[in-house]
Amino acid sequence: MRLHGVGRRYGLRGRWVLRDIDLDVPRHALLRIDGRNGTGKSTLLRLLAGIDAPTAGRITGRPATAYVPERFAAALPFDAAGYLVHCGRIHGLPGPLAQRRAAQWLERFGIGEHARTPLEVLSKGTAQKVAVAQALLAEPELLILDEAWTGLDTAARAQLDAEVTARVAAGTTTVFVDHDPARLAGAATAVHRVEGAALVAVTPAAATAPNTAPAAVLIDAHRPGGPRTVPPALPASARTLPARPGDAGLRVTVAAADSDAVLRALLAADPAWHIRSVAPAPGPAPGGALAKEDGR
Numbered sequence: 001m002r003l004h005g006v007g008r009r010y011g012l013r014g015r016w017v018l019r020d021i022d023l024d025v026p027r028h029a030l031l032r033i034d035g036r037n038g039t040g041k042s043t044l045l046r047l048l049a050g051i052d053a054p055t056a057g058r059i060t061g062r063p064a065t066a067y068v069p070e071r072f073a074a075a076l077p078f079d080a081a082g083y084l085v086h087c088g089r090i091h092g093l094p095g096p097l098a099q100r101r102a103a104q105w106l107e108r109f110g111i112g113e114h115a116r117t118p119l120e121v122l123s124k125g126t127a128q129k130v131a132v133a134q135a136l137l138a139e140p141e142l143l144i145l146d147e148a149w150t151g152l153d154t155a156a157r158a159q160l161d162a163e164v165t166a167r168v169a170a171g172t173t174t175v176f177v178d179h180d181p182a183r184l185a186g187a188a189t190a191v192h193r194v195e196g197a198a199l200v201a202v203t204p205a206a207a208t209a210p211n212t213a214p215a216a217v218l219i220d221a222h223r224p225g226g227p228r229t230v231p232p233a234l235p236a237s238a239r240t241l242p243a244r245p246g247d248a249g250l251r252v253t254v255a256a257a258d259s260d261a262v263l264r265a266l267l268a269a270d271p272a273w274h275i276r277s278v279a280p281a282p283g284p285a286p287g288g289a290l291a292k293e294d295g296r
């Protein structure tokens with residue numbers, strides 16, 4: 001996706017909140033948008049999400065997008081599960097899959113008992129989990145998160161961190177705003193600051209650090225209640241590690257270059273695997289000739 005000379009102002013005589021913004025939003029990118037309060041970060045994210053239109057300029061190459069707004073419109077006539085299924089259908093999921101994904105995300109965030117609770121009576125924290133789940137239950141090519149972590153409990157914040165990391169590694173582009181400067185620190189491929197209606201590129205720590213990219217990564221996933229069957233047709237470098245005692249999770253080491261294919265396969269499985277972590281793999285990189293363990 002690309003922004004060409006994009007500007008936005010509210011009202012005919014309003015000041016330009018954003019002006020002449022040129023921005024490339026490539027695949028696999030994790031873009032952080034910074035800026036002082038009221039500078040136009042949410043405005044930019046709404047333009048990227050396609051729920052607001054530029055006053056000037058144009059946006060080309062818009063991919064399938066999911067968006068978590070800064071404020072969740074809880075006054076909608078749905079219960080939590082019904083809302084998630086509705087959103088899943090809008091994202092193009094068939095009905096039964098949308099229902100399964102909705103149930104999975106409610107369980108994953110520990111709010112399964114609120115499946116039939118109307119949105120308008122959900123607590124703020126639970127409503128925020130629903131707001132995040134509606135964006136994650138599909139596999140958008142572009143994920144826009146406007147302070148999506150705000151209001152989540154510690155466990156849900158960590159889940160969202162891991163989910164974003166996994167999805168970016170699998171090829172999803174994510175653009176986010178968060179007040180915590182440590183949010184996904186070091187992982188951002190680019191940081192931009194909104195300043196005086198312009199977008200200023202800030203070099204992220206990750207881009208200036210020496211190249212410490214691992215040769216192989218260890219992907220740790222789980223699928224509560226679902227079969228532990230490994231998706232077929234993983235890359236040759238993927239190796240499934242033996243299960244740890246008492247842990248039904250799945251651990252796969254894979255050459256870093258192939259990790260996106262493994263992550264995509266796990267995220268697209270039905271039921272989807274939940275990625276607990278993606279970390280540099282200890283030891284030498286797995287090679288194409290390595291045998292798969294765990295019966296594969």
Ligand SMILES: Nc1ncnc2c1ncn2[C@@H]1O[C@H](COP(=O)(O)OP(=O)(O)OP(=O)(O)O)[C@@H](O)[C@H]1O
Nearest residue numbers: 010017035036037038039040041042043044070194
């Ligand atoms: N719908 C709207 N109508 C009129 N003005 C608006 C509208 N939305 C935003 N603005 C104004 O545009 C400017 C930028 O707002 P925006 O919410 O994009 O900033 P922000 O950087 O996200 O702020 P914050 O950090 O406080 O969330 C502000 O002056 C705001 O008042």
